[in-house]
Amino acid sequence: MTHHAPDQDSRTLSAHFARGFGLAYTGLMRALEPPFAAIQKRVGIKGMAYVFVAPNMIIFSVFVALPMILNIWYALTGSNRLMIGERPFVGLDNFSALLDCKDYLDVNSCKQDRFWRAVHNSVLFVALQVTAMVALSLVTALILNGKLRARGFFRAVFFFPVLLSPVVVALIWKWILQRDGLLNALLLSSGGERVAFLHDASWSFFWTVFVSVWAHMGFYALILLAGLQAIPADLYEAAEMDGTPKWRVFWRITVPLLLPTLLVVVILSLIRAVQAFDEIYVLTGGGPGTATQFIVQYIYETAFANQVHLLGLAAAASLLVAVVLMVLTLLQLRISYHGKTS
Amino acid sequence: MASLTLDTITKSFGQLEILHGIDLDIADGEFVVFVGPSGCGKSTLLRVIAGLEPATGGTIAIDGEDVTHHSAAARGLAMVFQSYALYPHMSVYDNLAFGLENMRMPKDQITQRVQTAATLLQIDKLLQRKPGQLSGGQRQRVAIGRAITRNPKIFLFDEPLSNLDAELRVQMRIELSKLHKDLKATMIYVTHDQVEAMTMADKIVVLRDGRIEQIGKPLDLYNHPANKFVAGFIGSPRMNFISASVTACSANHVSVTASGLQETILPVNGTGLAQGETVSLGIRPEHLELDAAGEWTLTVDLVEQLGGTSFIHGTLPSSEALSIAVNGQTGVSHGQPIRIRPKPGMVHLFSSTEGERALPPSSPRL
Incomplete structure (x- = not known):
């Protein structure tokens, strides 16, 4: 057997x-x-x-x-009809309506003031969000690249939010930030006063930036971490033998060698910031008022949510955004191509 | 220029001890080569001296001053890395000047130092290029130049030639030796290539498993290896070893037999050896000769003809492999039995115990 x-x-x-x-x-x-x-x-x-x-x-x-x-x-046709056959051709009317402004800096002088308010909001959002995103993800990557206890654990922790659905992210933060939310409970219990985090225009704008940075930072930190790890360790050792002060190592070795990666991160986060919609829509709904209404939300509402579906105007606005994104994408491709060849 | 003293240096990574108490004195202006097989700790020892790795125990003194706890920069040494470690985004000039800028040296002085080093190494035409635009040999020169500009107390080289092809390696070896003579600087050079060690060193340190096996001048190591490991490591092709047993020994001779070989009488002090004791005979390939009257028979397995020299590889009746180096060309061919004999006075005897020490330890050559 x-x-x-x-x-x-x-x-x-x-x-x-x-x-x-x-x-x-x-x-x-x-x-x-x-x-x-x-x-x-x-x-x-x-x-x-x-x-x-x-x-x-x-x-x-x-x-x-x-x-x-x-x-x-759709951008070249008018009316609120859905079927393309029923839509009259209007040429560039939708574009000229969108771009009809006496002063582009004064939203109220524009024919489509909601479009321009969204553009202004988006520009401010992109500027703040990208700056914060790049700075924080760089700092995070530098820390995660260093000698750190439980490094693997922290690397995972910073990446977790990236894995969450944008709606889940927004709901979690809404639960924290709402009138009777966690943060206000903490404020009240420590003797402070309740703050209308999502109903005050400035606070609300701040939190849209904060939450979108929190949700996506792990992704960019990971890219930068990979960039940092691609810098040969012996360059740092050579710098150490050369008696290079830490700040000089950072500015003269780390930054120049990380620059191609850093530029990719800047462009990618720019593109995503222009496209920002889902988290913010769930978190603030664009409010209070139009304080956190950005360009994609404007397009969505103009086309589908408002009583009159202005599909042509929305399509024209989305084409304008597409042009901006295309320019940024070309820039990114050029930079990453350049980075590979040099 | 400086002297270096290591006193019982140990180095551990976690539980694993890599260096087990290294004692070493390096005199001012000496060219010392650390040589040993991969993983023997030679690079680790160099990095401990450089200050890139802290020593776990022991002390390091430069010119008598204890620098064990000094940072790498404060020790005033310069290192040439195996990968060159040039800053890829800086020009050759900036690579050479970078360390001097850290010292806040005046600009004109930096320019002068860079120019001097560049001229010495014949890279003065390349100063505006980036490392990516240089050949392997040129990068190597820049890496050496970067060390020279800093005018260090001691130069450290970590296998600097291993990324170059054979021809360039020979050329750079000669240039490094010249450079050492010109600069009269103390240099420590790590390599696993015993030819580099033999040709360049004033003093060779043979390392194995984190311990020093022998320290000495190149020819001393070749002629008087302290043990079987050093004997096998120094010399190319490597020394032949034949196991034998002692049949008789006295104060002025030792008789040994090996299976299939006639009893051989070696005129050496056999005190301390016992009859029946197993030993190793060590004979370098160049110390064996073809002789029709030779006592040993070898069956030829392979003949390598290099033109000026020939190597005959064969098997003894005991099925131990043996190599012979013959001057010039040979008519010996594969499968042929040949008679050979060791040149008189060129046989080494090694104990098979006690770390395979040479016997007798004081004068291993017989």
């Missing part, structure tokens, strides 16, 4: 699985061979490349390319 150790049994079991999988794979390949062979006969071996990318291209066309083209068409 033969005796199998449990270890051996599990090994035979996994061997069975491997064989089963192998058989299934070979079977599938055999079944697929005749049709693919037939296709290859028709299109030739070079044509097969197109056959293999076709499924992806079809999905991309239906869900990305087609909506983009439709968006352009």
